[in-house]
Amino acid sequence: MRTVISRAVLLGLLLLTLAGAIIAQTTAQTTAQTTAQTTAQTPAQAPPPAPATAHFDPQAATEAYLARMTPEQRARSDAYFEGGYWLLLWDFLYGLGVAWLLLGSRLSARMRDFAERVTSLRWLQTLLYAVQYILVTFVLGLPLTLYEDFFREHQYGLSSQSFGGWMGDELKGVALALVFGGLALTLLYWVLRAAPRTWWLWGAVVALILLVFTIAVSPVFIEPVFNKYTELQDPALRGPILSLARANGIPTDHVYVFDASKQTNRMSANVSGLFGTTRIALNDNLLRRAAPPEVEAVMGHEMGHYVLHHVSKSMLFFGVVLVIGFGLLRWGFDRAAARWGERWGIRGVADPAGLPLLAALFAIYLFVLTPVIKTHIRTEEAEADLFGLNAARQPDGMAEAALHLAEYRKMSPGPVEEWIFFDHPSGRNRILMAMRWKAEHLGEVKP
Numbered sequence: 001m002r003t004v005i006s007r008a009v010l011l012g013l014l015l016l017t018l019a020g021a022i023i024a025q026t027t028a029q030t031t032a033q034t035t036a037q038t039t040a041q042t043p044a045q046a047p048p049p050a051p052a053t054a055h056f057d058p059q060a061a062t063e064a065y066l067a068r069m070t071p072e073q074r075a076r077s078d079a080y081f082e083g084g085y086w087l088l089l090w091d092f093l094y095g096l097g098v099a100w101l102l103l104g105s106r107l108s109a110r111m112r113d114f115a116e117r118v119t120s121l122r123w124l125q126t127l128l129y130a131v132q133y134i135l136v137t138f139v140l141g142l143p144l145t146l147y148e149d150f151f152r153e154h155q156y157g158l159s160s161q162s163f164g165g166w167m168g169d170e171l172k173g174v175a176l177a178l179v180f181g182g183l184a185l186t187l188l189y190w191v192l193r194a195a196p197r198t199w200w201l202w203g204a205v206v207a208l209i210l211l212v213f214t215i216a217v218s219p220v221f222i223e224p225v226f227n228k229y230t231e232l233q234d235p236a237l238r239g240p241i242l243s244l245a246r247a248n249g250i251p252t253d254h255v256y257v258f259d260a261s262k263q264t265n266r267m268s269a270n271v272s273g274l275f276g277t278t279r280i281a282l283n284d285n286l287l288r289r290a291a292p293p294e295v296e297a298v299m300g301h302e303m304g305h306y307v308l309h310h311v312s313k314s315m316l317f318f319g320v321v322l323v324i325g326f327g328l329l330r331w332g333f334d335r336a337a338a339r340w341g342e343r344w345g346i347r348g349v350a351d352p353a354g355l356p357l358l359a360a361l362f363a364i365y366l367f368v369l370t371p372v373i374k375t376h377i378r379t380e381e382a383e384a385d386l387f388g389l390n391a392a393r394q395p396d397g398m399a400e401a402a403l404h405l406a407e408y409r410k411m412s413p414g415p416v417e418e419w420i421f422f423d424h425p426s427g428r429n430r431i432l433m434a435m436r437w438k439a440e441h442l443g444e445v446k447p
């Protein structure tokens with residue numbers, strides 16, 4: 001679901017793209033396939049966890065977990081994940097191609113001219129341009145989106161959704177992008193007109209405010225559009241999860257479950273929202289496929305994000321990213337517009353016809369920044385892992401979760417590969433972390 005949202009919004013909308021990144025970062029943990037081969041791996045049938053004895057060796061215990069993957073399973077998850085590296089590049093180049101097409105063919109200028117013929121109100125012209133831009137980029141991006149989010153997910157057995165259902169979600173995403181993106185762009189262009197010299201600074205401030213707003217309203221207005229959220233009923237799970245929450249200072253009486261199984265086979269849980277809307281939710285795949293220790297380990301991880309204030313800390317991080325990015329935008333836009341502005345029919349930065357140029361420049365910036373952003377997110381994920389281990393005290397549950405996740409994430413990357421591409425620690429490192437924790441808590445671990 002989050003890919004649907006972030007894709008729909010990616011339609012040139014810089015700040016909402018960032019929102020997608022943040023929503024994605026707090027989305028954890030595990031995935032699973034409902035294929036026959038992985039059914040053989042469900043915790044119920046799994047070998048018993050390594051016993052905590054005086055001779056417990058974390059490294060050997062990690063290898064024992066890793067050995068539960070067959071060579072075929074490993075090859076498959078490596079192929080899926082490594083394919084994602086290339087998709088990063090293709091997405092980036094494709095986006096630049098779309099921007100170039102809109103500018104070079106002067107389609108962008110014609111969309112602005114049309115908006116100006118319809119109304120003389122500046123804000124309404126911007127809104128009309130934004131609507132056309134979002135629709136056109138959605139249609140032009142559809143072939144790649146189709147391959148990436150529908151056919152490829154089915155090819156690897158990660159999706160459970162029919163084409164109609166998938167397309168329905170895409171269209172809902174576009175509708176949301178039209179509402180939120182249309183308003184956001186109207187506001188941003190008002191800033192660009194009002195502050196011709198310092199727009200980059202005020203633009204970054206407004207983008208950050210919009211990002212915070214998007215994350216805060218997400219559990220109320222965005223997530224329910226795609227999934228149904230209900231209260232977890234099973235007392236055997238509800239009790240321990242609420243107990244874990246109380247023990248860690250999380251004031252809630254609610255445990256939410258959402259019906260992700262209609263879209264995907266991946267198990268996941270997440271923390272979303274900001275201020276009053278923050279909530280932790282787990283998906284029905286996790287409930288169905290994981291044993292209670294694994295669910296507790298995952299929930300401990302999610303509570304870590306909450307207790308360690310990862311969402312607000314990420315806002316600070318992305319605030320800095322936005323200010324630097326808008327500064328570079330100003331520099332890049334002025335140079336590009338001086339050179340090609342006339343040919344593309346762009347009058348200046350406050351002219352909506354220049355949006356594809358702004359979007360392309362920002363995409364270049366984010367692309368270069370990939371390892372920095374991934375490392376920021378991965379660092380918080382590792383913190384949440386450690387918090388979850390200390391809170392839930394389920395090292396084997398955490399190892400099981402990491403093993404489930406291996407169905408779509410490469411298990412043992414090289415260190416540089418992990419640094420550039422991983423927004424969570426690799427499965428091997430997560431299991432090793434859990435086994436080290438276990439080695440230091442011999443005899444205390446829950447059975």
Ligand SMILES: [Zn+2]
Nearest residue numbers: 026028381384
């Ligand atoms: Zn996480």
